[in-house]
Amino acid sequence: MKPNILQLILLESFSNKNIPRIPEPMIMSDLENAKSFDEAGDIYGALVPIYLFAAEKISQMTPYSGTVLDLGSGSGQFIFLLKKLRPDLKIICIELSSEMINIAISKLSTNEDITNKEEIKFINSDMTQLQNIEYLKNTKIDTISSIFSIHHLPNELFLEKLFEEISFFIKRDDSKVFIFDHARPFSKKTPDIFPKIFTSNLSLIFQNDSKNSLIAAFTIDEILSKIKKFKLSITKAKRSKLIPLYQYFILNNENAKVNFSKLNKKIALSFVTRTQYFQLRGLFL
Numbered sequence: 001m002k003p004n005i006l007q008l009i010l011l012e013s014f015s016n017k018n019i020p021r022i023p024e025p026m027i028m029s030d031l032e033n034a035k036s037f038d039e040a041g042d043i044y045g046a047l048v049p050i051y052l053f054a055a056e057k058i059s060q061m062t063p064y065s066g067t068v069l070d071l072g073s074g075s076g077q078f079i080f081l082l083k084k085l086r087p088d089l090k091i092i093c094i095e096l097s098s099e100m101i102n103i104a105i106s107k108l109s110t111n112e113d114i115t116n117k118e119e120i121k122f123i124n125s126d127m128t129q130l131q132n133i134e135y136l137k138n139t140k141i142d143t144i145s146s147i148f149s150i151h152h153l154p155n156e157l158f159l160e161k162l163f164e165e166i167s168f169f170i171k172r173d174d175s176k177v178f179i180f181d182h183a184r185p186f187s188k189k190t191p192d193i194f195p196k197i198f199t200s201n202l203s204l205i206f207q208n209d210s211k212n213s214l215i216a217a218f219t220i221d222e223i224l225s226k227i228k229k230f231k232l233s234i235t236k237a238k239r240s241k242l243i244p245l246y247q248y249f250i251l252n253n254e255n256a257k258v259n260f261s262k263l264n265k266k267i268a269l270s271f272v273t274r275t276q277y278f279q280l281r282g283l284f285l
């Protein structure tokens with residue numbers, strides 16, 4: 001029998017100890033994996049409601065013509081959507097896998113919706129070594145974003161190093177931060193059934209990747225402990241309700257009195273159905 005959402009909700013509500021973490025490879029260089037993830041980020045793909053949610057938050061945090069530093073940009077699906085919705089933004093993508101960057105550059109070159117292509121810059125580097133990147137030494141960063149990337153870090157030492165790097169930019173540029181990722185489940189059955197419930201129409205490679213990503217995800221407490229170590233101000237730290245397998249963090253944004261820019265909902269809704277758009281928001285209420 002095909003597993004269902006109710007089963008998943010029950011499994012996750014009856015235990016309170018996270019399953020042990022098994023890291024994924026840091027770099028996403030396997031081409032089949034990259035391709036299947038990339039497809040899920042295509043228009044109407046499974047990841048698009050999440051991308052829109054992230055784009056909306058980032059948009060509200062980032063001033064007109066601001067610069068976003070995106071960590072672990074992969075094949076670029078998220079940042080292309082962000083650029084389409086906020087054409088004024090400059091985006092710097094940090095990605096460890098040169099294969100992923102090549103896919104992103106080639107997709108950008110044929111993307112007719114993005115005109116000012118030179119405002120997206122790709123840097124083949126490590127998000128835990130940001131201060132060594134020459135280009136960033138003289139570039140003001142308004143917002144740092146990271147979507148579905150930090151679970152690739154091998155262990156908590158790398159996670160700590162990441163927040164050390166982020167804290168450098170918060171101190172130097174007063175950068176705002178938005179991080180979205182999976183949250184590690186409580187039940188050991190969850191990683192198997194989650195992709196069968198939500199993405200059974202996608203390739204087995206993608207489903208396997210989702211499963212491994214859940215097992216590799218950090219818990220909200222693991223992440224918060226690193227954020228607190230650098231005394232970064234936490235504006236929001238939320239784990240989704242009922243299906244508690246997503247989490248997001250907003251740092252250093254409490255003094256922002258204005259929402260800089262709302263996304264054009266009409267354009268946003270041309271990527272997803274209205275139900276998808278509100279379902280994800282409902283999870284975080």
Ligand SMILES: C[S@@+](CC[C@H](N)C(=O)[O-])C[C@H]1O[C@@H](n2cnc3c(N)ncnc32)[C@H](O)[C@@H]1O
Pocket residue numbers: 026027028029037041071072073074075076077078094095096097100125126127128146147148149152153
């Ligand atoms: C699952 S993909 C997400 C891509 C993109 N953010 C999205 O949501 O479409 C995660 C990406 O993070 C990259 N990555 C992992 N560790 C990294 C690191 N230390 N520095 C930079 N990129 C990294 C991987 O190579 C992979 O392309």
